[in-house]
Amino acid sequence: MISISVARGNPRTSRAVSQVLGEAGIGVALVALALFFLAFAPHFGTAQNVRDILTQITLNTILAVGMTFVILVGGIDLSVGSVIALCAVVAGTAMKGGGSASIPAAVLLSLLIGAATGLVNGFVTERWRVPSFIVTLGMLYVARGAAEQYTGAATIYSLPAALTGFGTTTLVGLPAVFAVALLMAAVAWFVLSRTVFGRLVYATGNNEEAVRLSGHRTGVIKVVCFVIGGACVGVAAIIYMARLGVASPILGQGYELNAIAAVVIGGASLSGGRGSVIGTLLGACLLGVLTNGLLLMGVSDFQRTIVTGAVIIVAVVLDAYRKRLSIRLSATS
Amino acid sequence: MNRRVTLAAIVTVAAVIPLAACGQENTGNAASTKPTGKPTVCLVMKSLANEYFQQMQKGAVDHVAQLGNVTLDSSGTQNETDVDGQVALVEKCITKQVQAIVLAPADSKALVQSVAKAVKAGLKVVNIDVKLDDAALKQAGVDAPFVGPDNREGAKLSGLELAKALGKGAKVAILEGNPGADNALQRKNGFNDAVAQGGLQLLDSKTGHWETDEAHTVFGNMLTAHPDIQGVLASNDSMALGIIKVIEERKANIKVASFDNITAVKQYLQSGVMVSTLDQYGSQQAANGIDYALKMINGEQVTGWQKTPVKVITKDNVG
Structure with a gap:
């Protein structure tokens, strides 16, 4: 009710509301949620628990940062949950029973497989002008099947101690694996907001035709975004193995939807051109804090699932509202 | 689009x-x-x-x-x-x-x-x-x-090994399989039988959807909420792997009873962190x-x- 009357008010107020509902909005929601859990969820505010949350959101953060690039150019990548399994089983097999010397090659392998699937996703989408939704849905099956075929459905274990050790290391109090995610988010933020390529990514998502007419090859930009997304999945696969010490061809089911949820909660538009790495990071935090807090409160599995879904819907509704607001603003100004 | x-x-x-x-x-x-x-x-x-x-x-x-x-x-x-x-x-x-x-x-x-x-x-x-x-x-x-096989009986047998290792009154938690899956329900019932028969104290019971990563998250948070957990009953070995990872990270003295007997858990049975698992051939x-x-x-x-x-x-x- 309030929001509607504000929207009909003067443009300046509307613009402020629009901004608050963006990155700041998600930040406010995150703080509110954290305060709620501080009050009602025992142990929520302990250093150990904060470290736990950071460890728990690491995978989704990495995947969501990659997904941000894809969504910014108006694409979607449904294959990440399967591709992470493929990267993990291939790289895991390469390291199985080996020493720390086997790690660099396995990391490279994982990155290459991730980037290669991104290249295929992007290339097919652009070359034949098919929705990335369908192409990556196909890749979801291809990569899952390939992972199963490769392992004969067996779980891979006996990974190098140096790798699993890294999974539990802390750097100045932060889990090392989360530091990797944070570093990737920082690089992505820099690329998207401080480089020509980043500006082109946003421009392509907003108005591809205009970018093309100004002499840029939008197809290449979009494919590169898919490759970046894929490479992020390759990193996530290594992090998964570092944390859990195993790789299985059935891992990662549903990860794509968690990553998309983080990006959308972070204020990105699924039609492209709008969104930010900071928003995505906050979105991943929000989902992680929600899961952690509800578990600490002892909320039942079923209620936890319902609440998580409701939060995603509320975030998307806010996003839709914000978009309508900005259209109205451009109409009035 | x-x-x-x-x-x-x-x-x-x-x-x-x-x-x-x-x-x-x-x-x-x-x-x-x-x-x-x-x-x-x-x-x-x-x-x-x-x-x-x-x-x-x-x-x-x-x-x-x-x-x-x-x-x-x-x-x-x-x-x-x-x-x-x-x-x-x-x-x-x-x-x-x-x-x-x-x-x-x-x-x-x-x-x-x-x-x-x-x-x-x-x-x-x-x-x-x-x-x-x-x-x-x-x-x-x-x-x-x-x-x-009788999943309920099997889970009970595995759970009783945990009860034997921890003794009466020990505080335990259950990690369940997919809600709605019949074998998940049977195993949960079997674990509950073992809890009752072995005189254990059940602190929490949540699903990890059979999966390593989710079990790691869910059990990690469970342990934060209940730092006094002494044992875990895992409905399958994949989840036990995630649980054991948490135990290693926290350097906690917690024992696990599990189900399935996949090759990846052999080392943990040998090291003692996993007390038992169940082979139903x-x-x-x-x-x-x-x-x-x-x-x-x-x-x-x-x-x-x-x-x-x-x-x-x-x-x-x-x-």
Whole structure:
């Protein structure tokens, strides 16, 4: 009710509301949620628990940062949950029973497989002008099947101690694996907001035709975004193995939807051109804090699932509202 | 792309995935429908991406090769909960007019209609892995013998090992499998039996959806909420792997009892963090089912629950 009357008010107020509902909005929601859990969820505010949350959101953060690039150019990548399994089983097999010397090659392998699937996703989408939704849905099956075929459905274990050790290391109090995610988010933020390529990514998502007419090859930009997304999945696969010490061809089911949820909660538009790495990071935090807090409160599995879904819907509704607001603003100004 | 279209498409695909996942097939030596003297048995399983069913299939293929007097037509769904895909697989077997179906149902109630259809078409049906719902079978007016282990009894046996290791009054938590899955429920019940019989104190019970990463998250948070947990009852070994990771990270003295006996847990049984796991000889379950199917084809009456052996695996017999 309030929001509607504000929207009909003067443009300046509307613009402020629009901004608050963006990155700041998600930040406010995150703080509110954290305060709620501080009050009602025992142990929520302990250093150990904060470290736990950071460890728990690491995978989704990495995947969501990659997904941000894809969504910014108006694409979607449904294959990440399967591709992470493929990267993990291939790289895991390469390291199985080996020493720390086997790690660099396995990391490279994982990155290459991730980037290669991104290249295929992007290339097919652009070359034949098919929705990335369908192409990556196909890749979801291809990569899952390939992972199963490769392992004969067996779980891979006996990974190098140096790798699993890294999974539990802390750097100045932060889990090392989360530091990797944070570093990737920082690089992505820099690329998207401080480089020509980043500006082109946003421009392509907003108005591809205009970018093309100004002499840029939008197809290449979009494919590169898919490759970046894929490479992020390759990193996530290594992090998964570092944390859990195993790789299985059935891992990662549903990860794509968690990553998309983080990006959308972070204020990105699924039609492209709008969104930010900071928003995505906050979105991943929000989902992680929600899961952690509800578990600490002892909320039942079923209620936890319902609440998580409701939060995603509320975030998307806010996003839709914000978009309508900005259209109205451009109409009035 | 229009955003509304994209969102609608996401919803559509979420609904379509189970339908599209009509299954991978692995036909033995011949997919021929008509028996050439040899009867054909259809083996319909759950996800072949699961190591457990993969081993089960291998056991069946080896067994059939040894028998030599039966043709095997085996198939599985793409994921554990792919009910529609499995219904299609059963119907395929009916259409092919095979002599018997050995079925590991993806859902203990939803597959009953397909089983009734098969029985009425004159096929012999043997139920393995997860028992079909008795009430639903009675309602459909059919009977299919169940050849398989007692998940509840198995979980109880594994849980009692934990009770023995920790002693009376020890505080424990349960990690459950997928809510709604029959074997998840049976194992949870079995763990609860062990908790009651062993005098343990249950602090929390939550699902980890059978998965390592989720079990790691859920148990990590559980341990934060209840730092005094001394033991965990994990409904499968994949989740136990995630739990053990948490125990290692926190350097906690917590023991785990589990279920399945996959090779990846051997080292933890040896090191002592895992007290017990349960081997229900999954690789032989389908083979057992095929034996009973052959008996039925030869006119023998088989009804009720034919229990197959289970074995508690501990440090002493892990090898």
